[in-house]
Amino acid sequence: MTPDDLPNVSEVNLAVERAIRLAARSGNRLIAASTASVDLDPGPVRTALVTAMRAMGARLRPIGDEVEFSFVESVTGDLDSALRSALGTVPQPGAGLPTLVVGLDGSVRSPRGGSAASRIAWAAAGMPTTARLAEHLVAGGSHAGVRVAVSLVLEPKTAAFARVLADAGCAVAVFSAVSETDPSIAEELARDERISVFAPRTADREQSAKSLDAEHAAGILDWGPEFLIDDGAHLIRLAHSERTAALARLRGAAEETTSGVRPVREMGALGDLRIPVIAVNDARTKTGFDNLVGTGQSCVFAIADVLDDARDRRPYGGIAGTRWAVLGYGPVGQGVARFAAALGADVVVVERDPVRALAALHDGYEAATRATALPEADVVVSATGVWHTLDAAAISTLRDGAVVAVAGGIDDEIALDEMRDAGWRERLIAPSATAWTAPAAPGAPTVLVLAGGGGINYTAGEGNPIEVMDLSFATQLAALARLIETPQEPGVHRLSETDERRVAAAALAALQGGVDPSPGTTRAGGAAQPWTVHRYRARGPEPGAAIAEAPKP
Incomplete structure (x- = not known):
């Protein structure tokens, strides 16, 4: 050859x-x-x-x-x-x-199909675990007529989830912000008379996003939910600050995201949290799959999709051989690194936690300071969920033509407000891709910011894949059932291991996987033998003598 x-x-x-x-x-x-x-x-x-x-x-x-x-x-x-x-x-x-x-x-x-109705039906078909958990909710019997508000990115999967709740007998309302809504899905969902929709539709585009979001957020709390499934804890915080009348009826909430659990924990620490909140984000069946696998895949693919679609404005040669700087090595950052590397990217991780930075090295990536990593990166992904992770000073160190995106994300994770104040010029060059040029100076870079600095997967794509959201929605249903059936004290609560196992077992069955049966030991710590059985005994037990069990508490 x-x-x-x-x-x-x-x-x-x-x-x-x-x-x-x-x-x-x-x-x-x-x-x-x-x-x-x-x-x-x-x-x-x-x-x-x-x-x-x-x-x-x-x-x-x-x-x-x-x-x-x-x-x-x-x-x-x-x-x-x-x-x-x-x-x-x-x-x-x-x-x-x-x-x-x-x-x-x-x-x-x-x-x-391409219609909103067919896309919702497709998502519903791909959520067998959610369907199984809904059966448990119905079997509990205490859900009928319960008023449940859902605050999530409104696309086909969320619409299908809302219908699952309505089918289970709950009264349902859905809220979603302008930047996180597919208007055609909102229109289709609003045709279901069992569901109240507080989200932008096509006809709402004349109103500003800020005023429309505020109107809808207030409206869903005024609707009077008893339980709230929240994303980012925005409605939880609104109910505790400006719409406190909602707390008279609100009996509990389940929080979906890391960025939402953080302020709720702060509220609890300060004594300001007046309802029980289950941190669904912290469940093993959520963070280890939705954040790690779902967000990792969907963000890497969405970045590539946007860049590939813009190839008539700038060449696109693929991910292989490019250098990616991933800021933050929590579950989302780990997922982004995994999927970028699978497609051939050279990944460097920027972390403040030395344990996570060490983990990145052992996963096969480089770990470096931002001062070292950013100037050499072709693609920079912020995966921290922290305000102003990438400020104007950090952006100014990037090479000309570098790409910047947010995975997961909160408002202003990229400091676009600070860049505007500093005189950066912005120019839309393709859908979901804006070129930002630094104020005139020798070597001033132009960088490409994707999706307006919002979460790239749900802003420029369809969000996380159906299968992983099936697992997250099932975990939400387990949390909702727990709140309905076993009232909790105000504060932040974890989902029980029993609930996690029930969700995981249903998902495993849907994937035709098996799990070895547990031996069912009742010993504290789960040891297979009594503590008195150990390697360095001087002699064995007397013939016929039973080994002493640990005293019962």
Whole structure:
């Protein structure tokens, strides 16, 4: 083989990246834990695709097996009969989703329709764990007529979740901010007379976002919820500050995010929290999946989608070979690093916690100060959930053409307000991509800020994949059932391990996984033997003598 016969590695990597992103985007699907087959001839493309999918956590299956993703040369070619039958109508809610067939030439075949109604139905079909937990809520019997307010990014999955609550007999209202709402989904959800929608629709665009959000936030609290599923604790804080009348009826809340749990804990520490709040974000079935896997995948893919769509304004060669600086190595930062690296990025982590920085090194990434990492980065991702993580001074150290995005995110995680005050000029160059140029000075950089500094996955994409939100919504249902059935004292509470296990068992069953039965020991600490059995006993027990058990408390 001569050098001319060797494949162009960058073209191979870009083709593989685009195929994987297309697979995820076409059905808002999760790669991790998915099953996939690769019907490609042996060669560099097949090798690169298999390697990337495995690095993202996919389970590879033989060609012909029933899978969630099937990669082929072209969808226009012949398909296996089993795949043909899978490409039928969208199944019933909770029944699981059919195979997506993705061609390396950019073709795709998916039964998900483009209308708001079909996208909601598709999301509902992909949430079997939520459906199972809803059955438990109904079986509890104390939920009927309970008024539940949902404050989450309003896209197909949230709409499907709201309908699950309504189907379970709850009175439901949904709030979402202008920047976090798909107006077509809000319109479709509002057609369901069981659900009150406090979110922007197409006709609301004449009103400013700030005034519309304030109106809707006040409106959903005035609606009189007994329980609140919140995102960022914005409505919890509003009820404790400016709309305190809502507290007369509000019996508890479940908080979805890290950025929301932080202020709620502060409220509790100061004695200002007047309701019980379950920190759903801290549940093992939420943070370890939604934050780590779901947000990691959706943010990396959304960044690439935005840059790829803008390729007529600036070249896009793919993630492979680029240098990414990830600020923050909590679960979201870990996920971003994992998925960027799976597609060939060189990742450096910036962390203030030495333990997390050390963990980044052991995960195979570099760990450096921002002074070292930022000037060398092609892409900078803030994954801290902290206000002004990237201030104007930090942005000014970036190289010309660097890309900046937020994963997860809170308001003003990138200090765009500070940049405007300092004289930076902004210019929209593509949907969800704005070029910011520093005030005239030698070497002044122009950087590309994505999604207006908002969370890239839900601002420029469809948010986290269906499968991971299925797990989060099921965890929310477990928290809601706990609040309804077992009233708690005001304060911040963890979801019980029993509830976590119940959610995880339902999700595991949906994925056709197994778990070894627990031995069920009742010893404190879970030891398999009494504490008196140890390595350095001078002699064994007397013949026929029982080994002493630890005294019962």
